[in-house]
Amino acid sequence: MSEVDRGRRQILAWGAAMAGVVIAPGVTLFDLAHGRPPAERASAKVRWGMLVDANKCASDCNACVVACDTEHALPAAKTATSAQWIRKVELKDMRGGKTRSAPVMCQHCADPPCVDVCPTGASFKRADGIVLVDRHTCIGCRYCMMACPYAARSFVHEPVTGQLPDVPRGKGCVESCTLCVHRIDRDRIPACVEACAATGHKALLFGDLNDPGSEIAQRIAALGAAALRADLKLDPGVRYAGL
Amino acid sequence: MRDRNASRSTPARQLAPLCALLAVLLAVASAALAAGDTGTGTRAPRLTIPAEAGGKCVEDTAFMRRNHMELLKHQRDRTVHEGVRTTQHSLANCVTCHADGQTRRVTGSKDAFCEGCHSYAGVKLDCFECHSDRPKPAVAGAAPGRAPQ
Numbered sequence: 001m002s003e004v005d006r007g008r009r010q011i012l013a014w015g016a017a018m019a020g021v022v023i024a025p026g027v028t029l030f031d032l033a034h035g036r037p038p039a040e041r042a043s044a045k046v047r048w049g050m051l052v053d054a055n056k057c058a059s060d061c062n063a064c065v066v067a068c069d070t071e072h073a074l075p076a077a078k079t080a081t082s083a084q085w086i087r088k089v090e091l092k093d094m095r096g097g098k099t100r101s102a103p104v105m106c107q108h109c110a111d112p113p114c115v116d117v118c119p120t121g122a123s124f125k126r127a128d129g130i131v132l133v134d135r136h137t138c139i140g141c142r143y144c145m146m147a148c149p150y151a152a153r154s155f156v157h158e159p160v161t162g163q164l165p166d167v168p169r170g171k172g173c174v175e176s177c178t179l180c181v182h183r184i185d186r187d188r189i190p191a192c193v194e195a196c197a198a199t200g201h202k203a204l205l206f207g208d209l210n211d212p213g214s215e216i217a218q219r220i221a222a223l224g225a226a227a228l229r230a231d232l233k234l235d236p237g238v239r240y241a242g243l
Numbered sequence: 244m245r246d247r248n249a250s251r252s253t254p255a256r257q258l259a260p261l262c263a264l265l266a267v268l269l270a271v272a273s274a275a276l277a278a279g280d281t282g283t284g285t286r287a288p289r290l291t292i293p294a295e296a297g298g299k300c301v302e303d304t305a306f307m308r309r310n311h312m313e314l315l316k317h318q319r320d321r322t323v324h325e326g327v328r329t330t331q332h333s334l335a336n337c338v339t340c341h342a343d344g345q346t347r348r349v350t351g352s353k354d355a356f357c358e359g360c361h362s363y364a365g366v367k368l369d370c371f372e373c374h375s376d377r378p379k380p381a382v383a384g385a386a387p388g389r390a391p392q
Contacts, residue, residue, distance in 0.1 A: 042326035126326060134323050135373060163375045165335050170373030185328045 035187050047110075047129040048179055049209040049237035050193065051216050051225055052102050056203035056242075059090060059101035064204065067195030068105075071180065072167045083154035083169075085177040086192055091243065100243055103192065103204070106131055106152040106177035107228060107236030114144035114153065123174075129209075129237050130179045138173040145174060149229050152176045179206075179237075209237060292359045300340070301331050311337075315370075334370060339378040350376045 036043065068074065068086045075082045086105040092098070112131045114123045122138035125131050133144075133153075145153045153176040160170050166182040169175055180190035188194075189206045196204040207216030219225070223241035227234070300307050302314070318332040330336045338349050341356035350358040350371050357376070361368040 036326075038328040038330070040327070124324065126324065128326070132323070136319060136323070160373070163373065165338070165375040165377070165379040168373040168375070173373075181326065185326050 036185070038185070042126050042128040042130075042185075044127040045210065047209040047237060048184060049108065049129070049207065049216060049239065050179070050190070051205040051207075051220055051223075052238065052240045053203045053205070053219075053223065053225075054100045054102040054240060054242040056201050057101050057103070058199075058201055058203075059088075059099060061101075061199060061201060062088060063195040063199045063201075064088075064103050064192035067191040068177075071183075071191035072169070073162055073164045081155075081157045083156055083175060085152075085154070085175070102240060102243060104150060104152070104228070105192075105238070106148075106179070107150050107234070107238045108177075108179060109237070110235035112234065113147040113149065117143040117147040119143065126181070128184075130181050130184070131176075132178055132181065133174055133176065135168065135170065135173040135175070140172040140174065142174060148176075149232055149234075288363075290360055290363050292354060292356050298340075301336070334374055335379060338374075338376060342376075342378050347378060348376045 065084075065086055065088060066076075069076050072085065074085065078084065086103050089102055089104045091100040091102075108125075108129055108131045110125075110129065112123070112125055114131065115125055117123075119141060120137045120139055122134045122136075123131070123144050124134060140155065142155055145151075145155060153174050155174050156169060156171050158171060163169055180188070180192075183190060190204075193204040193206040196202060205216050205219060207214045209217055209220075211217060220239050220241075225239040225241035226243075227236045228238075228240060228243075302310075307314075314332040315334055315337075318327075318329075319334070321327040322333065337357075341349050343349070343352075343355050346352070346355070349356045350368070353359050353362060355376075357368055357371070
């Protein structure tokens with residue numbers, strides 16, 4: 001069974017589960033916002049997010065980073081100035097020696113500091129919670145890079161060639177993880193999540209945080225997953241378990 | 244005296260330089276016409292870059308010539324900010340139909356659809372500094388997850 005078929009069956013299964021949750025005749029508690037048609041706007045009913053389970057993330061695995069580079073035609077050979085949308089971070093407890101590994105990317109904050117500081121409105125948050133850069137209005141000032149506490153953004157210093165039709169990018173703009181917005185809009189999951197599942201680790205989970213019945217919402221609750229730098233109260237869409 | 248004057252002012256001798264000038268002008272004009280003629284009966288060079296896919300454009304051709312940039316700008320804001328992914332007025336859709344048959348690009352030469360006309364009209368074309376100037380591969384976008392049945 002293909003990924004699309006699985007996705008559809010899962011949606012059907014959720015639909016069947018949701019059908020039971022009826023507040024009044026004809027009024028259901030949850031609205032299914034999945035499978036949005038191309039002409040329909042992104043809806044604020046969903047909040048896309050990701051769960052990173054560091055217990056399952058292998059320190060020697062780089063599949064999410066490779067998948068991201070391939071999906072967006074980012075340069076594979078990294079230099080000091082090349083763009084990086086997702087990176088693996090190793091944590092080591094200096095006393096116990098215990099190590100943890102997890103990917104860090106744009107955390108898609110509900111209150112993003114990058115949007116606050118952007119002088120042109122190029123940094124913005126989409127209705128469904130995805131934080132993006134509109135390259136048509138980005139002037140490359142890099143205020144957002146300084147404001148981001150997760151160092152998630154990159155500036156494109158060199159001319160770019162060989163862009164993919166779904167991922168336009170060019171010199172002079174700031175960019176970061178888009179949560180694979182071009183895939184989400186076509187009802188597909190982000191490339192890193194797909195690659196992580198393909199390795200068998202299944203450390204990444206993508207879904208709708210607003211839907212209490214979704215797998216991601218349930219696992220975040222079960223694992224007690226937390227935000228990175230929760231003290232900043234940015235309410236990020238990416239949550240970490242087992243760090 | 245009168246004879247000499249009469250012989251100088253015969254119509255044939257008066258017209259000779261004029262005829263020579265006319266001949267030279269005709270030669271120059273015909274050469275210029277031959278160089279600039281593209282079969283349309285005009286001296287101005289005309290662009291003839293057909294759409295590779297053939298068929299009809301998403302809007303009337305005359306309307307597209309004047310307004311394609313407005314449609315693209317409107318679509319780009321709807322796509323980037325609202326996630327609307329309709330293809331009718333999308334840049335990717337333009338590229339799909341108008342990519343050159345050999346190079347599969349809309350830029351790169353004077354015969355390429357976008358660059359050819361923009362260079363003819365002297366208008367800067369900066370879409371493709373960031374956007375791909377090639378059509379999307381057939382498998383991508385549709386449903387790559389779908390396995391062949």
